[in-house]
Amino acid sequence: LSLVDVKEDFFKVLHPKLTVLIAAYSKDKRPNVMACSWITPASEEPPLIAAFLARTSYTRQLILESKYFTVNVPTLDLLKAVWVAGTRSGRRGDKIKAMGVAVKPAKNVDAPIIDGCAAYLECKLNQAIEVGECTALIGEVVEAYANPQLFQAGAWSVERAKLLLHLGGALFTLPSGTVKAK
Amino acid sequence: LSLVDVKEDFFKVLHPKLTVLIAAYSKDKRPNVMACSWITPASEEPPLIAAFLARTSYTRQLILESKYFTVNVPTLDLLKAVWVAGTRSGRRGDKIKAMGVAVKPAKNVDAPIIDGCAAYLECKLNQAIEVGECTALIGEVVEAYANPQLFQAGAWSVERAKLLLHLGGALFTLPSGTVKAK
Numbered sequence: 001l002s003l004v005d006v007k008e009d010f011f012k013v014l015h016p017k018l019t020v021l022i023a024a025y026s027k028d029k030r031p032n033v034m035a036c037s038w039i040t041p042a043s044e045e046p047p048l049i050a051a052f053l054a055r056t057s058y059t060r061q062l063i064l065e066s067k068y069f070t071v072n073v074p075t076l077d078l079l080k081a082v083w084v085a086g087t088r089s090g091r092r093g094d095k096i097k098a099m100g101v102a103v104k105p106a107k108n109v110d111a112p113i114i115d116g117c118a119a120y121l122e123c124k125l126n127q128a129i130e131v132g133e134c135t136a137l138i139g140e141v142v143e144a145y146a147n148p149q150l151f152q153a154g155a156w157s158v159e160r161a162k163l164l165l166h167l168g169g170a171l172f173t174l175p176s177g178t179v180k181a182k
Numbered sequence: 183l184s185l186v187d188v189k190e191d192f193f194k195v196l197h198p199k200l201t202v203l204i205a206a207y208s209k210d211k212r213p214n215v216m217a218c219s220w221i222t223p224a225s226e227e228p229p230l231i232a233a234f235l236a237r238t239s240y241t242r243q244l245i246l247e248s249k250y251f252t253v254n255v256p257t258l259d260l261l262k263a264v265w266v267a268g269t270r271s272g273r274r275g276d277k278i279k280a281m282g283v284a285v286k287p288a289k290n291v292d293a294p295i296i297d298g299c300a301a302y303l304e305c306k307l308n309q310a311i312e313v314g315e316c317t318a319l320i321g322e323v324v325e326a327y328a329n330p331q332l333f334q335a336g337a338w339s340v341e342r343a344k345l346l347l348h349l350g351g352a353l354f355t356l357p358s359g360t361v362k363a364k
Contacts (some may be wrong), residue, residue: 003240003327006301009336010326011223013255013301015232016338016345016357018196040222042234043314049196050232050313052224073195076361083363119188119195129311131320132225132234138313144192145185154191156198157352163198165347165357168337175198175347176358179258181265 002003016165016173018149021072022051022087023103023112024062031096031103034059035086037166038134039071047141048126052134058091060135064075068109069139071121075150076162076174078116083170100138118161119146193349198347198355203254203267204233204296205285206244213278213285217268218323219348220316221253222293229323230308234316240273242317245307250291251321253303257332258356260298260346265352291324300343301328 006013017037027030038052049071053060063069074082081099088095096103102115107120123139130136149163158175165173188195199219207213220234231253235242245251251255263281270277278285284297291304305321312318331341340357347355 001329001331003290003302004330005326006328006333006336007229007323008328009333010229010303010323011226011231012337013303013326013328013333014200014253015203015221016200016340016347017222018198020196027183038222038224039196040199040220040232040234041196042220042318043316044193046314047189047192048314049193050222050234050318052222052232060349071196079363081283104352107218120185121192127313129318131309132230134227136224136232136311136318141189141192144187144189144195144282146188146195147183148186149183151188151191151195154188155353158198158349158355165198167340167360171337172339172361172363173338173357174359175355176347177356179261179354179356181261181352181354 012168016167019082019164021074021167022059022116023072023114024059024069025066025111026062027065031097032059032062032090033085033114035082036096042138049121049123049139049141051137052131052135053137058089063137064128066110067125068111069123070106070111070113071123072114072117073115073119074164074165081163082164118150189218194350198349201264201346201348203256203296204241204251205254205296206251207243207248207293209247211332214244214272215267215277215296217264224320231303231321231323233319234313235319236316240271245319246310248292249307250293251305251353252288252293252295253305254296254299256346257300258346261346264346300332
């Protein structure tokens with residue numbers, strides 16, 4: 001079998017990737033949100049996550065200013081809102097309104113959360129590192145909460161939680177079934 | 183609906199995550215490999231990826247010494263090997279042998295690749311950043327190649343490529359079906 005060069009699409013080799021909505025306030029407390037799939041846990045103790053945001057991103061700018069953000073995990077019913085969040089900039093116009101979602105303040109950080117998501121992480125900016133054309137925003141997780149019908153006993157119930165896994169472009173896939181390694 | 187605290191399991195909220203095998207040579211050119219799911223693209227141009235490895239990891243040590251590593255994307259048929267890679271240390275004993283896989287030299291970097299994977303990224307270490315209990319290894323992708331029956335037109339064919347998505351512990355899920363956002 002001969003393998004073919006995929007250098008142009010190297011990043012899609014690391015997909016499918018869970019797509020989340022990242023939200024923050026502007027200085028005048030207007031909520032903004034973006035879609036992100038370049039995100040990963042970074043440390044269990046202390047609890048840290050890393051999100052890679054384009055340097056041109058408006059949400060990145062807001063997080064660097066406010067030092068707080070939330071990670072909102074949407075499911076299939078929010079696909080249209082995710083697509084709007086991922087393809088428009090909040091610099092011009094009200095993206096929240098275009099997404100058709102409701103926001104409210106987070107519990108313990110100065111950032112908004114998006115109604116109707118399956119789980120939430122509330123984060124305080126810990127470190128910002130320039131990496132190529134992106135900035136790695138390292139967030140300390142101060143709160144984490146989830147819908148108990150979808151996330152149970154420390155894991156997603158993938159048959160119930162229709163998590164959006166980004167394949168590239170407008171294409172997503174869903175997790176299905178479980179296999180045990182031992 | 184009331185949401186429940188999942189702070190203890192905050193990192194599993196960002197799963198399911200694609201599981202890869204990361205491989206590097208020791209100074210005496212012995213191949214070593216580990217399983218990793220805390221990995222993400224970090225920049226498209228320049229082409230960078232970020233993998234978060236525990237500071238205690240032997241593979242991390244080898245990569246810091248050799249400056250090169252490969253990312254190997256396994257599928258369901260390699261599940262047992264992935265489990266061995268993720269639960270044993272190469273510091274003691276021959277992990278490659280225990281995994282029952284064959285390795286060979288990468289094309290353009292001084293690191294091994296694992297036979298039978300669906301795709302490969304060959305990386306040169308670009309930056310190493312301490313983040314909590316892990317080290318973020320930023321790799322510049324110098325080669326990327328894939329099985330054309332599984333990765334086509336810049337995306338995984340998820341019905342054919344039984345990619346391993348880690349849920350936590352010994353539990354994995356698979357991607358299934360595609361949905362289009364527009």
